[in-house]
Amino acid sequence: MQVDRRRFIASAGGAAAVAAMGHEDRAEALEHYMTDQLDRAVRLTEAAQSSVEPRVPRGTGNLFRPTASGFEPMPANATLVDFFTRRFAPARHVLQSANHAVQTGQPERTIFACLLHDVTQNLIKADHGYWGAQLFAPYVDERVAWAIKFHQALRFFPDDAVGYEYPEMYNRIFGVDYEPDAYVKTDYEFARNHRYYMEARL
Known part of the structure; x- marks a missing residue:
């Protein structure tokens, strides 16, 4: 996915706001921006969507996006499918991730973790x-919960054994001196030596 650096910085509050963010906050803002761009393409094709989208308050998710119609009520015995169709949709990133896990023959728990990791x-x-x-x-x-938790830290650290490279986008957006916060590094070290390490890597 191509990211327009200027648009991303503007969406995060401008250059001064980005400069004041910690490294983890910058990464979260970038992931938020990218996920929103994927989903925005779907939202803009929906007839009920206004031509001008209201902004989501910083740090909050799309469920806090103001809408004219509100949310469709959930059924009394809501299932995960109901949450995806009525609250998480379009959720393109996690659906792509889960589909990739299916296509590469991953176990069901890994597919499930991919489906849930960013919702x-x-x-x-x-x-x-x-x-x-x-x-x-x-x-x-x-193992599913473990993968969801530690994918956040592992995304900053390459692993040639599984073909995961450090995201070049982080270098382009934040510069080559980007460093994750200390707690993220600590969790990476913990995860790297844990028996469930590959659960979050796949």
């Missing part, structure tokens, strides 16, 4: 992996 961004952007893991942990295999 918490509909509520909150900052530390979405940590929040998502807490949200889903009571209901899913512990």
Whole structure:
């Protein structure tokens, strides 16, 4: 996905606002921007969507986007499909991620983790992996929750063994001196030596 650096910086509040952000905040803002751009293409094709989209308050997810019609009510016994169709849609990034996991023959738990790993961004952007893991942990295999939590830290660290390179986009947007916050580095070191490491890498 191509990212227009100027538009991204403007969406984050301008150059001064980006300069005042910590490294993790910048990464979260970029991921938010990219996810929103993927979903925006779908939203703009929907007839009910206004031609001018209201801005989401900084740090909050799309569920806080003001809408003229409000949300469609959830059924009494809502399923995950209901959440995807009525709250998370269009959710292109996680659907692409889960589809890739299916196409590469990953186990069901990995596919499920791919499907859920970023949906918490509909509520909150900052530390979405940590929040998502807490949200889903009571209901899913512990490896799924583990993958959701640690994908946030692992995205900053390349691993040639699985073909994951450091995102060049981070260099283009933030510069080559970009460094994750200390807690992210600590979690990476922990995850790197954990028996579930590959759960979050795949």
